[in-house]
Amino acid sequence: QSALTQPPSASGSPGQSVTISCTGTSSDVGGYSYVSWYQQHPGKAPKLMIYDVSKRPSGVPDRFSGSKSGNTASLTVSGLQAEDEADYYCSSYAGSNNLFGGGTKLTVL
């Protein structure tokens, strides 16, 4: 089963909003409400930013939001800040095979 599809890169200026997509199938993203998003800075372990499509763990700024439509989930980062520059990965429960996306490098211009 292939990884979920993410754009390899995204960018925005400080203060702007950027949205990263994560496309799967009806067997994963579209079939369950178990999409998560992770932020990874270089040399660090990933950090959970969004779970269950749109829920934020304690301590994650409300500038980060998640949504889903059909087989595509999205992560929106509003009010971009320099520290948001990182790699972002989506993940989805898929019953017999849980999946990560290929990752998106977010650049703050």
Place this chain on the structure above:
Amino acid sequence: QVQLQESGPGLVKPSQTLSLTCTVSGGSISSADYYWSWIRQPPGKGLECIGYIHYSGSPYYNPSLKSRVTISVDTSKNQFSLKLRSVTAADTAVYYCARDRGGVLTIDSWGQGTLVTVSS
């Protein structure tokens, strides 16, 4: 707050077995709410779920690795382990142990990761 720490050799020869252990502190591995996962990341590449285990049940393995992987749990030591057999250079990666809330790839706690290089 739960903490996870990977341990094991950083260099493994081709065709041999990669063995890693994850020690969990600050929480019980016998919690009903959590699954214990191994995830890897080849240098410069994305994340791959290797598999996970619940303290009370059978492990789940990524189908692409299933024939070579064993994940086990030792509740007496609050540890879980990974064995990956017949390794090749393609298995070179940072290996993370992690806590999965509910077994749905909601990873709320990660180890720091350990680089394992497969080379002769």
